Amino acid sequence: MSKLRPLHDRVIVKRLEEERVSAGGIVIPDSATEKPTRGKVIAAGTGRILEDGKVRPMSVNEGDTVLFGKYAGQEIKIDGEELVFLKEDDIVAVIEG
Numbered sequence: 001m002s003k004l005r006p007l008h009d010r011v012i013v014k015r016l017e018e019e020r021v022s023a024g025g026i027v028i029p030d031s032a033t034e035k036p037t038r039g040k041v042i043a044a045g046t047g048r049i050l051e052d053g054k055v056r057p058m059s060v061n062e063g064d065t066v067l068f069g070k071y072a073g074q075e076i077k078i079d080g081e082e083l084v085f086l087k088e089d090d091i092v093a094v095i096e097g
Contacts, residue, residue, distance in 0.1 A: 004078070009048035009088040011060060013039035013068065014081070038067050038095065039084060048088065058088060065095040 006012050016038050041064045047055040060066060072090035076083055 004043050006043050006045040008045045010045045011041055011086045011088055011091065012043040013066065013084045013086055014042050015039045015084060037070050038065060040065055060088065060091060060094060066091045067093045067095065
């Protein structure tokens with residue numbers, strides 16, 4: 001895969017697959033599942049540039065597992081892999097542990 005370096009407060013995320021079996025054991029087909037809203041950060045920019053010219057460091061790092069909005073970001077296919085490009089503000093939480 002090409003090495004990507006997002007600019008400023010942007011993050012590149014690879015979606016993580018969701019469970020395809022319901023709690024009752026029913027297998028859910030691909031056509032009925034929604035796109036996952038969690039993923040692994042594969043690259044993060046240096047941070048947001050503030051009005052005074054200083055840079056606020058990112059709150060997420062490469063390797064973090066994050067939650068983001070269902071319609072957040074822009075999907076782009078690179079080297080056959082679907083990635084989501086988000087602004088740091090689109091990420092709602094980091095999953096720890």
